[in-house]
Amino acid sequence: MKTKKLLPVLSLIVTAFIVFACNNDDDLKPVISNLEVGHNDSIFAGEAIHLEFEVSDDELLAYYQVKIHPEADHKSATTIHWELDTVFTEISGLKNYTVHHHEIMVPADAKHGDYHFHLSVVDKSGNVAEEEKDLILTESNGEHEDH
Numbered sequence: 001m002k003t004k005k006l007l008p009v010l011s012l013i014v015t016a017f018i019v020f021a022c023n024n025d026d027d028l029k030p031v032i033s034n035l036e037v038g039h040n041d042s043i044f045a046g047e048a049i050h051l052e053f054e055v056s057d058d059e060l061l062a063y064y065q066v067k068i069h070p071e072a073d074h075k076s077a078t079t080i081h082w083e084l085d086t087v088f089t090e091i092s093g094l095k096n097y098t099v100h101h102h103e104i105m106v107p108a109d110a111k112h113g114d115y116h117f118h119l120s121v122v123d124k125s126g127n128v129a130e131e132e133k134d135l136i137l138t139e140s141n142g143e144h145e146d147h
Contacts, residue, residue, distance in 0.1 A: 029127040030057040037117050037133050044140035046108035053119070053131075056096035060124045063089045066104065068135070071114035082110035082137070091121070112137050 035053040043049050055061060068084040084104060091097045117133040 028058045030121040030129040042136045046140050048102035049104040052100040057123045061091040062122045065120045067118040
């Protein structure tokens with residue numbers, strides 16, 4: 001009789017132990033901080049984009065992906081819309097890193113207007129952290145060229 005009453009309680013304890021034991025820190029996603037894109041969220045036709053952020057993870061990092069696309073309908077046949085989708089791997093195998101580069105070039109003939117920036121950072125376990133920003137692409141006046 002005691003065994004029949006004890007069995008459900010024991011089953012519940014074992015199930016709870018399994019759930020909590022499997023829920024460890026292996027599924028923590030990377031942490032992105034201090035994201036800077038362009039100059040005050042403006043990017044300029046014919047210039048490189050300033051990109052800077054800090055990233056850290058409890059495990060090893062794998063890569064980050066940058067996507068930029070126009071906010072407006074980008075199916076128009078009369079204008080040239082610029083889009084970007086690229087992956088960077090310099091963070092691979094590291095636990096933390098400060099990204100700072102000017103490797104993304106905006107074409108001189110890119111259509112001016114509102115754009116959307118997506119940053120995804122992926123660690124070796126496949127966990128993903130994401131950040132987004134609204135950007136404005138305008139004509140360069142030569143004051144913002146990055147070196």
